[in-house]
Each structure stands twice: as C-alpha cells, then as structure tokens.
Amino acid sequence: MAAAAAALLLIGIGIALTNLPVGAALVVAALLVAGLGLAYVGRRFRSWGYLERVEDLLVRRGVMFERLSVVPYGRMQTVEVTAGPLERSLGLATVQLHTASAASDARIPGLDRATAADLRDRLVGRGEATAEGL
Amino acid sequence: MAASTAGWDSWHRLHPLSPVVQAGRRLVPLLVVLAVPFLSQGSSARSQTLIDAGLVGLAVVAGAAEWLVTRWRIEAGVLRIDTGLLRRRTTKLPLSRVQSIDLVRPGTARVLGLAEVRVRSGGSREGDVRLAYLAAERAEHLRDGLLALVRGSHTERGRAESLLARAATPRLLASTPLRGAFLWPTLGAVALLVWGRQLSLGGGGVAAATLILLAVGTGTARILSSQYGFEVAHTQDGLQIRGGAVGTFTETLALQRIQALRVVEPLLWRPFGWAKLVADVAGGQRRRDEDRAASGRIRTLVPVAPRAEVLRVAESVVGPAAREGGTAPPARARLKAPLSYPLLRAGLRDGYAVSVVGRFRRLTTIIPLAKVQSVRWVQGPVQRRLGLATVHLDAAGARTTGAALRDRSAEEARELLQRLPELCAAARRSPTARPAPVP
Numbered sequence: 001m002a003a004a005a006a007a008l009l010l011i012g013i014g015i016a017l018t019n020l021p022v023g024a025a026l027v028v029a030a031l032l033v034a035g036l037g038l039a040y041v042g043r044r045f046r047s048w049g050y051l052e053r054v055e056d057l058l059v060r061r062g063v064m065f066e067r068l069s070v071v072p073y074g075r076m077q078t079v080e081v082t083a084g085p086l087e088r089s090l091g092l093a094t095v096q097l098h099t100a101s102a103a104s105d106a107r108i109p110g111l112d113r114a115t116a117a118d119l120r121d122r123l124v125g126r127g128e129a130t131a132e133g134l
Numbered sequence: 135m136a137a138s139t140a141g142w143d144s145w146h147r148l149h150p151l152s153p154v155v156q157a158g159r160r161l162v163p164l165l166v167v168l169a170v171p172f173l174s175q176g177s178s179a180r181s182q183t184l185i186d187a188g189l190v191g192l193a194v195v196a197g198a199a200e201w202l203v204t205r206w207r208i209e210a211g212v213l214r215i216d217t218g219l220l221r222r223r224t225t226k227l228p229l230s231r232v233q234s235i236d237l238v239r240p241g242t243a244r245v246l247g248l249a250e251v252r253v254r255s256g257g258s259r260e261g262d263v264r265l266a267y268l269a270a271e272r273a274e275h276l277r278d279g280l281l282a283l284v285r286g287s288h289t290e291r292g293r294a295e296s297l298l299a300r301a302a303t304p305r306l307l308a309s310t311p312l313r314g315a316f317l318w319p320t321l322g323a324v325a326l327l328v329w330g331r332q333l334s335l336g337g338g339g340v341a342a343a344t345l346i347l348l349a350v351g352t353g354t355a356r357i358l359s360s361q362y363g364f365e366v367a368h369t370q371d372g373l374q375i376r377g378g379a380v381g382t383f384t385e386t387l388a389l390q391r392i393q394a395l396r397v398v399e400p401l402l403w404r405p406f407g408w409a410k411l412v413a414d415v416a417g418g419q420r421r422r423d424e425d426r427a428a429s430g431r432i433r434t435l436v437p438v439a440p441r442a443e444v445l446r447v448a449e450s451v452v453g454p455a456a457r458e459g460g461t462a463p464p465a466r467a468r469l470k471a472p473l474s475y476p477l478l479r480a481g482l483r484d485g486y487a488v489s490v491v492g493r494f495r496r497l498t499t500i501i502p503l504a505k506v507q508s509v510r511w512v513q514g515p516v517q518r519r520l521g522l523a524t525v526h527l528d529a530a531g532a533r534t535t536g537a538a539l540r541d542r543s544a545e546e547a548r549e550l551l552q553r554l555p556e557l558c559a560a561a562r563r564s565p566t567a568r569p570a571p572v573p
Contacts, residue, residue, distance in 0.1 A: 068551065
C-alpha cells in the first residue's frame with residue numbers, strides 16, 4: 001500500500017508539471033491511499049495480541065481474516081526469537097512457536113527485546129514442564 | 135516360528151546373492167545405455183566394446199566388494215551396520231527409536247528368494263536403515279524378532295492377525311480410468327490427437343500426446359503394481375499392509391503413529407459408492423532444515439472399496455467415531471461455499487473430530503484429538519458478514535494435514551474454540567483415548 005501511494009505521488013508530481021489538474025488529482029489520490037494505509041496499519045497493529053493461559057498460548061491477528069491460534073505448551077518443539085535489520089534498529093524482536101505441525105500459526109512480532117527474551121524463557125520453561133511427544 | 139533374537143548379537147553378512155540384485159538394478163539402465171550405440175554401430179568400434187565390458191565388470195566387482203565389507207548385528211538393543219570399502223561407515227539405530235519395520239521385495243529379489251528389511255526411525259530419511267538383501271525367511275524372522283524387541287517383549291510372536299480388507303483386482307482395474315490423474319490427461323491427449331491436425335500443430339501435437347500418454351501409462355502402471363493384491367490386517371504390532379504385483383512389500387504401521395484417517399471419494403467414484411482409505415503418518419519430528427512437505431507422509435490402507443467396507447476398516451482403527459456423520463453448517467453457509475456446502479459436515483465423538491470437506495471430491499477426515507498439535511479459529515470477511523467461522527485442527531506434518539471444521543456458525547465455532555483445547559488435553563492424558571484396535 002505504501003508502494004502504491006509512493007508511485008501515485010511520483011506519477012502525480014510528474015504529470016502536474018505538464019497537466020496541472022490531472023496531476024493534482026493524482027497527488028490527492030496518493031495522499032488518500034497513504035491515509036487509508038496508515039489507518040489499516042493501525043488496525044492491523046491493534047489486531048495483534050497474545051495471552052498466556054495456564055496450559056496454552058493464544059495468539060490473535062488479522063483484520064480482513066481474523067485468526068486466533070491456541071497452542072498448548074506441551075506441543076511446543078522450538079521457540080524462536082528473530083530480529084531482522086529493521087526490527088533490530090527499532091529494538092524489536094519476533095517470537096515464534098513451532099509445533100510438529102507446519103500449519104500451526106503462533107508468531108508474535110514487534111515485541112521489545114527484553115519482553116521477547118522473557119516470553120521465550122517462560123515458554124521454554126512451561127514447554128519443559130508439560131512436554132509431550134507426537 | 136520362533137522370534138527370539140538369539141544369535142543376532144554376532145556379526146552377520148547379507149545374502150551372497152544380494153550384489154546380484156543390487157547390481158541387477160544398477161546394471162539394467164547401464165546396459166540399456168551401452169546397448170544403444172552398440173546396436174547402432176554394429177561391431178565396428180571394438181575398443182568401445184572393451185570399455186563397455188570393463189564398465190560392466192567394474193559395476194559387478196564394486197557390488198561384490200560392497201557385499202564383502204558389509205556386516206550387521208544387534209548389540210544391546212542397537213541395530214548396527216558396518217559398510218564401506220574405502221570410507222568405513224557405521225550406522226547404529228537404537229531399537230527404541232524405531233517407527234516401523236518393513237519388508238520390501240523387488241521383482242529380481244523375489245525371483246532369487248530374497249527380501250530387504252527396511253527399518254525406519256523418527257526423523258529424516260537418514261534415519262532409515264536398509265538390510266538389502268537377506269533370504270526371505272530370514273528377513274521375515276528378523277522382522278518379527280525386531281518387532282518383538284521394539285515391543286519390549288522377548289516372547290515368541292504369535293501369528294495371530296485378522297485380515298481387514300483385500301483389494302479386489304476387478305474393482306482396482308475398473309476404478310483406475312476414473313481417477314482424475316488418469317482421466318483428464320488422457321482426455322487431453324486424445325483431444326490433441328483428434329483436433330491437433332485441424333489446429334495445424336503438425337507433428338508437435340502427436341509428440342505431446344505421446345509424451346502425455348507415456349507419463350500417464352507409467353504412473354498408472356506404478357500405482358496398479360503397488361496396489362495389486364493389496365491387503366490390510368490387524369496384528370499385535372499394529373496394522374500390516376502388504377501388496378504388490380512384481381515387487382512386493384509388507385509394512386507394519388503402529389497405531390499410535392496414525393495422525394489422521396482420511397476417506398477419499400473422487401467425483402467419478404461416487405456414483406459407484408467407492409472410496410479410498412489413507413492414513414496420515416508422522417515421520418517423526420520435523421527438523422528446521424527438512425522439507426515440510428516431505429515430513430508429512432501418507433499411507434494407503436484401502437486402495438479402492440465400497441464405502442461401507444472402507445468405514446468398517448476405519449472403525450476397526452478409530453472405533454465408532456468412523457460412523458460419525460457430523461452435522462451440516464447453517465444454511466446461510468451456502469452463500470459462502472455454494473459448491474462444497476452439500477458435502478460440508480463436522481462433528482466430535484469419543485475423542486475424535488470428524489470433518490467432511492470438498493467440492494467435487496468428498497474428503498472425510500477423522501483425527502484423534504490426542505494427536506492435535508494446535509487449534510486455529512479463522513474468520514474471513516464473507517464469513518464475518520454471514521456469522522460463520524472455520525476451526526482448524528492441526529496435525530503433525532505438512533500444512534495439508536489435520537482437519538478443518540468449515541463454515542460453522544460463529545457461536546458454535548466460539549464454543550469449539552473454548553472446548554477443544556480442554557478436550558485435546560484430556561485426550562492426550564487419557565490412555566484409553568489412544569487409537570484402540572478392535573480385534
């Protein structure tokens with residue numbers, strides 16, 4: 001969405017040099033798209049959530065497609081903490097739980113690094129306490 | 135037959151004829167490659183013939199050398215194989231990690247009375263150990279002994295088993311042209327042949343049609359030869375499946391390895407009431423570097439049979455849950471899924487979840503709640519407007535395993551989401567909820 005807005009903006013400015021009304025319309029459209037995008041990013045950001053329950057972890061996400069995953073601690077095989085270049089520069093990290101199923105979907109992005117490390121340690125501890133096989 | 139493992143703690147060699155079978159499998163393509171220029175050139179290139187003969191000789195010698203340096207034994211619950219001439223390689227497989235022990239007999243091995251014992255452990259393919267080849271009787275004896283060791287009993291193994299189903303060859307043959315993988319490419323090839331000339335494709339159309347037909351033919355031949363004489367039986371070690379036309383195989387599938395049962399009814403089989411029964415089998419734990427699709431394995435239990443017979447076999451594995459028809463989603467789901475709505479069903483029974491999905495092909499999945507890895511609730515924009523939601527039960531393995539309780543009413547989905555994690559936890563803890571065979 002950001003890319004679409006940027007492209008619209010550049011094309012609009014380019015056209016505005018020769019044909020002012022059309023160019024201006026495009027620039028306005030670009031700003032609208034950017035605004036919508038920002039609002040959507042906000043909604044998407046707010047849609048993320050997780051809840052540590054006694055026996056399992058709940059992870060919620062999505063605006064268009066709402067998803068809620070329940071992963072029992074006993075089913076965790078690995079807990080992964082990753083931080084890409086962008087996340088690193090912002091001091092963030094992503095915690096991801098893996099089970100034996102490739103379809104399990106328990107990723108928690110955008111945690112600050114200390115929270116991510118704490119969460120990982122707690123999850124590993126609970127996983128060891130309740131570990132079960134296949 | 136006594137199944138004691140006494141005598142296997144000393145070193146053994148493979149059967150002396152095994153290089154012949156091994157080499158036979160390697161030599162046939164080699165000979166084909168070499169024969170083409172030989173036949174086309176006649177005897178003009180003598181030096182070439184000598185080189186060819188040398189290559190063949192080398193293959194034979196290499197096979198014999200491999201046989202000489204390969205030996206195996208069972209030492210304190212570990213199956214050990216030493217092999218390799220220049221680079222020695224020792225494989226040790228603790229029997230406690232064994233997932234299944236299979237007997238495989240390619241055509242040449244059958245002629246010579248040999249069989250391969252294949253021991254699969256959890257994890258990747260590298261965990262598989264092959265003893266190729268042993269005399270057929272010895273191989274069976276070893277298989278029974280290893281199974282007894284894996285069970286943790288040294289008692290003699292009874293031959294008690296109950297046959298569940300045997301594939302009827304006429305039905306197998308009749309059902310083949312109705313498979314999608316056979317029918318659509320064949321129709322395409324025929325269409326190419328019929329209209330190819332009018333579309334002025336020239337020889338290209340004929341060539342493409344020939345290639346398609348060849349591919350379909352070899353694929354069909356492989357399926358038919360592996361499903362010929364297919365049998366599934368209950369033994370004390372789990373389900374035993376066996377079959378094969380030219381080469382044969384015998385595979386034992388421990389019941390606790392079954393992650394889900396699926397009844398598959400392709401569109402063109404449904405008028406005849408035929409179905410196929412397959413089991414999703416965990417290939418052990420998936421490692422990060424491992425291909426996700428490869429870790430999800432599927433075993434055919436019944437290649438094709440009347441639905442009632444398939445359900446009977448399923449019932450003997452999962453109990454009355456196999457008879458669970460489930461309930462249909464609310465009528466408004468028809469707007470979201472017009473094609474699949476008539477088939478959609480979902481239900482819970484006796485520690486199992488049953489789901490039916492499909493637009494043309496009906497796919498019934500019976501998944502033990504004890505095997506569920508995680509529960510997911512998903513609601514798309516159309517579902518939200520209609521007050522529907524889908525609940526997924528994820529099983530170990532690839533993305534496509536598990537079951538989907540599709541387009542349930544939002545209230546039911548919420549309730550499922552609340553109840554299922556507890557039900558699954560209870561099923562995991564209760565030993566009776568594990569798949570119990572009906573003898």
